[in-house]
Amino acid sequence: MSADTRVAVVSGGAAGIGNSIAIRLAQDGFKVAILTRTPGAAEDAALQIEEHGGVARGYQADVSDRQQVDSVLARIREELGTLSVIVANAAVAPKKPFLETSVEDWENTLRINLTGTFNLVQSGITDLLDQNYGRVILISSSSAQRGAPDMAAYASSKGGQLAFTKALAMEFSRQGITVNTVVPSSIDTPSVAKKRASGQMPSVEQMSKFIPVGRMGRGEDIAGAVSYLASDDASFVTGQTLSVNGGSFIG
Numbered sequence: 253m254s255a256d257t258r259v260a261v262v263s264g265g266a267a268g269i270g271n272s273i274a275i276r277l278a279q280d281g282f283k284v285a286i287l288t289r290t291p292g293a294a295e296d297a298a299l300q301i302e303e304h305g306g307v308a309r310g311y312q313a314d315v316s317d318r319q320q321v322d323s324v325l326a327r328i329r330e331e332l333g334t335l336s337v338i339v340a341n342a343a344v345a346p347k348k349p350f351l352e353t354s355v356e357d358w359e360n361t362l363r364i365n366l367t368g369t370f371n372l373v374q375s376g377i378t379d380l381l382d383q384n385y386g387r388v389i390l391i392s393s394s395s396a397q398r399g400a401p402d403m404a405a406y407a408s409s410k411g412g413q414l415a416f417t418k419a420l421a422m423e424f425s426r427q428g429i430t431v432n433t434v435v436p437s438s439i440d441t442p443s444v445a446k447k448r449a450s451g452q453m454p455s456v457e458q459m460s461k462f463i464p465v466g467r468m469g470r471g472e473d474i475a476g477a478v479s480y481l482a483s484d485d486a487s488f489v490t491g492q493t494l495s496v497n498g499g500s501f502i503g
């Protein structure tokens with residue numbers, strides 16, 4: 253099946269890494285559904301892709317709300333067609349010392365990052381099963397591999413994604429569906445820049461010193477890995493964790 257007949261959904265695809273992924277998949281020829289919870293943001297991002305000759309539509313939904321996910325995927329099927337690629341990228345990354353983290357903080361992070369992944373994948377995977385073909389790609393975090401202070405809830409949600417990937421890869425490997433995770437680290441996105449500006453993160457120069465390749469990552473670095481995993485070249489790759497981190501964690 254060629255990419256231009258396929259539909260890819262990217263959660264959190266209006267900003268940062270998700271936006272780079274949406275742009276790249278559109279360049280690869282996919283019809284891209286951008287899903288995000290901020291009103292108007294996904295539509296604006298889709299318009300930008302269309303202005304550059306790609307096919308994209310924007311949709312508003314909160315991935316932690318199963319009803320919203322089910323109804324938005326139904327609209328995507330009607331407007332773009334059956335899904336072939338699901339990219340679960342939407343996440344929140346709050347920073348709070350463990351002892352100050354309330355049960356509500358913990359549950360909110362888990363609900364968006366982990367249950368949100370479950371909602372999107374379970375709601376969409378029936379399309380992949382119908383075609384006996386598909387790609388599920390999650391975006392985790394290096395905090396799940398090496399820890400992160402003040403981010404126990406986030407790291408736990410991202411670790412859950414790694415286990416989810418392995419379980420699903422085993423469950424669906426006979427049905428033409430691959431399930432993999434890309435694990436970014438130190439990608440310079442607008443949300444990271446915001447944390448830097450508020451003093452929650454060191455400067456680009458300081459961070460770059462600790463990354464073996466000597467620079468922070470870009471959204472395009474992650475998008476390239478997703479493009480590969482979404483392609484036919486990756487049909488023998490499943491249940492894997494692909495770390496894209498400039499060598500900062502070698503596991």
Ligand SMILES: NC(=O)c1ccc[n+]([C@@H]2O[C@H](COP(=O)([O-])OP(=O)(O)OC[C@H]3O[C@@H](n4cnc5c(N)ncnc54)[C@H](O)[C@@H]3O)[C@@H](O)[C@H]2O)c1
Nearest residue numbers: 264267268269289314315341342343393436438439441443
């Ligand atoms: N930037 C990094 O250095 C880095 C490092 C490791 C992992 N990651 C992971 O990469 C992904 C993207 O990170 P980013 O830096 O681009 O973050 P970002 O905050 O810029 O983007 C996250 C996107 O998800 C959307 N989103 C959040 N909650 C949502 C919800 N409930 N429903 C729908 N959409 C929702 C936001 O609106 C936003 O568009 C995340 O999964 C993050 O954990 C990023």
